[in-house]
Amino acid sequence: MNPSYPSNLTSEQWELLLGLIPAPKTGGRKRSVDMEAIVNAILYILCAGCAWRMLPNDFPKWKTVYHYFRQWRKDGTWFEIHERLRLWVRVSQNREASPSEAIMDSQSIETATMVSQEVGYDSGKKIKGRKRHILVDTLGLLIVVVITAANVSEQAGAKLVFSKLDQVRVGVARRRHRFRRLITIWVDGGYRGKGFQHWVIDIYRWIVSVVTRHEEQKGFVVLPKRWLVERTFGWFNWCRRLSKDYEILPETTETFVYVAMIRLMLKQLA
Template sequence: MATNPIHERLRLWVRVSKNREPSPSEAIMDSQTVETGTMVSKDVGFDSGKKIKGRLRHLMVDTLGLLIVVVITAANLSEQAGAKQVLSKLNSMRGLGRLIQIWVDGGYRGKGFSHWVINVYRWLWSVVTRHQEHKGFVVLPKRWLVERTFGWFNWCRRLSKDYEILPQTTEAFIYVAMIRLMLKQLV
């Protein structure tokens, strides 16, 4: 599904209202495994790491936590394969000429993949991981922004689980949730 023009316009307005440039220079990407409803069978897989049958939400957000791109895939798809879909969708969008750097977690690690992103898209690909000496919960620079966006989805009952038959419908509901959130920020 193409990005929503209403969502895009609101994201620009929110960024400008927060004294930011309309186009972000940095973005943060992560994925979230979500359990699917019992009647959902299209594009569903098993995430062996989290032991969940469902779908993956691949999100890219700006430094305000505002959604730029979302892609929904089966949960058994690797983060790097999902990232390729997100980056392809991102590359086709207009108005992101200032984007230079993308922050990701350890699931996107790999010199070959990082070099591929730099060579194909010309974006800096920075993996943020937790230091080995830290135990328990640690707030990681930049990465917490996308985690906060995932938390905002918990305010929407429809997004607590993936009830939609089609992944495109889930994407649409995520855009609607973000539109609702941005309208609240503008009022």
């Protein structure tokens, strides 16, 4: 295959990722496809923003590439790879594996014409489409993403984020607890409300701390902690597939967000 695509992994990055790729299933035909080519093809789709059928011919057949992308979405492989790399990046930055603080925010984004599931209108941003609810650590690394219709409120989206995060905690209970140190979650004014904050404390024992701009401040202002999650949203802009929501299923959009972060973390590690 052509090694010149800017989206391709370097040899060092592939060495890091290779050990996280699922082994072929026992029985049946031996795996003949080049897994590095499969991953590079998925990264090409992510960065170029093209349709699966428009994948260049020097990659494996698009149906084969899509099969692995879809299979790893359904069995949780992408999330597991993402989690392992996130822990490696934190350790490489001399941080504890479990964060003590996190930042949460949402981003409304337009959907493509053919998308109809989970689509709504965000009257505040005046956008018809979907909303990305994300939770990141203080390095800006993604912890959880949830995709909803754009008309879902920040607090309702936050409850979905916390529910998914709780599922992750339960899923890793037999291993070292990934979020045992989490105490504070920084948010903007959209999450303000004593009822919501008390609900979070009662259910999860986390403190929701609202960071807002002072009334006398005008124009763009860098807010403490909050700029970290805004930077993460900015990282998504490097991937054309995420410039608009083109996916029929919200779960596919979530997967592409995790893949984008996997690519970013591999660059940080190698």
